[in-house]
Amino acid sequence: MISRMRPLILLSNDDSVKASGLNALIEMLSPFGDLFVVAPDVPRSGASHALTVTTPITVDKIRESESLTVYACSGTPTDCVKVAMSCLLPRQPDLMVSGINHGSNSSVSVIYSGTMGAAIEAAMLGMPAMGFSLCDHSLNADFSASVKYGKIIVQEALTNGIPKGIALNVNIPALPAGKIKGIKVCRQNKGSWNEDFIMKPNPVTGEKLYWLTGYYHNEESGAEGTDETALSEGYISIVPTHFDLTAYGVIEEMKRFEEL
Numbered sequence: 001m002i003s004r005m006r007p008l009i010l011l012s013n014d015d016s017v018k019a020s021g022l023n024a025l026i027e028m029l030s031p032f033g034d035l036f037v038v039a040p041d042v043p044r045s046g047a048s049h050a051l052t053v054t055t056p057i058t059v060d061k062i063r064e065s066e067s068l069t070v071y072a073c074s075g076t077p078t079d080c081v082k083v084a085m086s087c088l089l090p091r092q093p094d095l096m097v098s099g100i101n102h103g104s105n106s107s108v109s110v111i112y113s114g115t116m117g118a119a120i121e122a123a124m125l126g127m128p129a130m131g132f133s134l135c136d137h138s139l140n141a142d143f144s145a146s147v148k149y150g151k152i153i154v155q156e157a158l159t160n161g162i163p164k165g166i167a168l169n170v171n172i173p174a175l176p177a178g179k180i181k182g183i184k185v186c187r188q189n190k191g192s193w194n195e196d197f198i199m200k201p202n203p204v205t206g207e208k209l210y211w212l213t214g215y216y217h218n219e220e221s222g223a224e225g226t227d228e229t230a231l232s233e234g235y236i237s238i239v240p241t242h243f244d245l246t247a248y249g250v251i252e253e254m255k256r257f258e259e260l
Contacts (some may be wrong), residue, residue, distance in 0.1 A: 007033030014114025
């Protein structure tokens with residue numbers, strides 16, 4: 001049963017309700033309050049801020065205890081947050097946390113990230129929010145350092161808050177806890193993904209199948225104050241993100257269109 005005396009924390013991710021990173025997140029957050037999980041029933045990596053609009057979604061309660069409730073949702077990470085807020089939660093959460101993602105969401109990857117899509121949706125709905133990602137894609141990734149430092153970050157957020165409309169993008173280097181140098185608040189590194197598709201025919205039907213591949217190109221390697229530099233130096237990076245995509249720096253220049 002959800003208590004009104006303890007903080008209520010909403011959890012989600014994009015790696016599915018069965019992901020080991022979500023189990024690590026539950027371990028990390030359990031000392032802080034009652035946990036309410038709504039996560040995709042299957043992996044939804046790269047879902048960004050996608051919504052399911054042409055078909056209905058389903059939610060199934062798969063676990064419930066005194067301080068933990070878990071739902072599996074057929075939709076995207078953003079769907080999970082929306083349906084939790086609209087239909088499932090007993091009250092407004094005190095915090096929303098997404099992750100722990102298997103793999104980095106630093107730099108431009110934040111645009112594609114379903115992990116951060118859920119966190120940013122929560123921020124849009126008025127909740128303090130953050131997304132955690134471990135820079136390790138391995139199925140056997142060690143989340144112990146993420147749990148240790150995540151508790152410190154969550155405690156600070158619950159004690160002193162997060163500015164309204166802001167979601168923290170937290171990335172943790174794939175290092176043992178003892179080798180992490182600390183935490184740095186950064187800006188998003190400038191970079192891009194150089195991508196290609198590998199075509200392989202379906203061995204049964206002959207249909208052409210295209211598999212996405214590529215690599216990250218760092219456009220400002222070693223630049224001071226960026227998340228990529230912090231991670232490369234052994235620090236946890238925190239980038240405050242928000243959903244206002246306005247390019248304020250070019251508004252005056254673009255006003256020339258008003259004269260057409």
